[in-house]
Amino acid sequence: xxxxxxxxxxxxxxxxxxxxxxxxxxxxxxxxxxxxxxxxxxxxxxxxxxxxxxxxxxxxxxxxxxxxxxxxxxxxxxxxxxxxxxxxxxxxxxxxxxxxxxxxxxxxxxxxxxxxxxxxxxxxxxxxxxxxxxxxxxxxxxxxxxxxxxxxxxxxxxxxxxxxxxxxxxxxxxxxxxxxxxxxxxxxxxxxxxxxxxxxxxxxxxxxxxxxxxxx
Numbered sequence: 426x427x428x429x430x431x432x433x434x435x436x437x438x439x440x441x442x443x444x445x446x447x448x449x450x451x452x453x454x455x456x457x458x459x460x461x462x463x464x465x466x467x468x469x470x471x472x473x474x475x476x477x478x479x480x481x482x483x484x485x486x487x488x489x490x491x492x493x494x495x496x497x498x499x500x501x502x503x504x505x506x507x508x509x510x511x512x513x514x515x516x517x518x519x520x521x522x523x524x525x526x527x528x529x530x531x532x533x534x535x536x537x538x539x540x541x542x543x544x545x546x547x548x549x550x551x552x553x554x555x556x557x558x559x560x561x562x563x564x565x566x567x568x569x570x571x572x573x574x575x576x577x578x579x580x581x582x583x584x585x586x587x588x589x590x591x592x593x594x595x596x597x598x599x600x601x602x603x604x605x606x607x608x609x610x611x612x613x614x615x616x617x618x619x620x621x622x623x624x625x626x627x628x629x630x631x632x633x634x635x636x637x638x639x640x641x
Contacts, residue, residue, distance in 0.1 A: 428498025429482040431572040438479040439599070446576070446597040449474050450583050457587040458541050462529060465490070465521055471580055472570055481572075490569040492517045504568045509614045511568030520567045524560065531556050535589065544590045551628075553589055554635070557582040558627035562613030575600055575610070582631070594634040605630050 434442060449471060461467075473488035481487055485496035492514035493499045504511040512520045535553065539545050545553060564578040576598055583593045595601065609627040 428486070428496075428502050428571070431482045431486050434572070435480040438476075441478050442475060442576075443598050445475050445477055446580070449580065450587075450593055450597060453580075453584050454587050454593075457584075460532075460536055460541065460588055463525055463581070463584065465518070465525065468521070468569075468577065468581075472573060472577060475573060475576060475580070483571075486571045490517045490521065491571060499571065502571055504571070506565065506568060506614060507611060509566075511566065517567060517569050521569050524563050524567065528556075528560055532588075539589055542590075549589070550591065550635070551632070553585060553591065554631040555624060555628040557585045557631060558609075558613070558624040560585070562610075562624055562627060565610065566614055591635065592638055594638045595631065601634075603630070605633070 469488045469490070476487045479487075483496070483498045485493075485498065489496045489499055491499050491502045491504070491511075500514065502514050535549070535556075539549055561578045561582055564581060565574055568574045570577065579595050579597045579600075582595050583597060586593055586595075600606075606627075609630045612626045613623055
């Protein structure tokens with residue numbers, strides 16, 4: 426059965442979510458040198474930690490992907506983002522698995538090239554930001570959770586940055602208000618046939634955010 430829609434956070438939970446996000450990123454930073462894999466279990470745990478102590482329409486929405494047979498309300502939970510359909514609930518788990526497999530393959534190359542204790546060079550940073558843009562866009566396109574997908578996508582980008590000794594340049598919550606971020610997010614929801622062009626816009630936004638944070 427289709428579940429109760431969860432389209433927005435309770436405004437009263439804004440401070441709780443912000444505190445949860447800060448604690449989560451600090452933990453990711455502390456663990457970053459281990460360069461662990463990103464798995465569906467880790468992502469579901471991040472979602473639970475982000476929404477710990479918050480009001481939600483159905484408790485099972487937290488920490489579970491759409492299509493999860495263990496949460497009846499999520500089995501047929503379909504979504505639209507700005508009029509664009511997310512992945513069908515029935516294939517969310519498969520799509521997430523494919524995304525994480527591709528990410529793992531890319532990280533293997535970066536891990537071999539960039540040592541734990543070093544800062545990547547300019548070319549490596551560009552490659553990391555493009556990968557972050559690609560994963561961010563694909564996560565939002567799939568829309569695995571009933572709510573909180575953009576926030577989770579930004580945590581993934583933070584996780585990737587910290588893995589390679591870059592600062593967290595992308596605000597987790599609230600959503601960045603810059604118009605270029607919103608525009609790039611809209612572009613990244615486009616058809617997969619657009620290829621890399623779909624991700625370049627967000628990669629440029631990330632590069633600008635990183636430069637602004639680091640200064641001259």
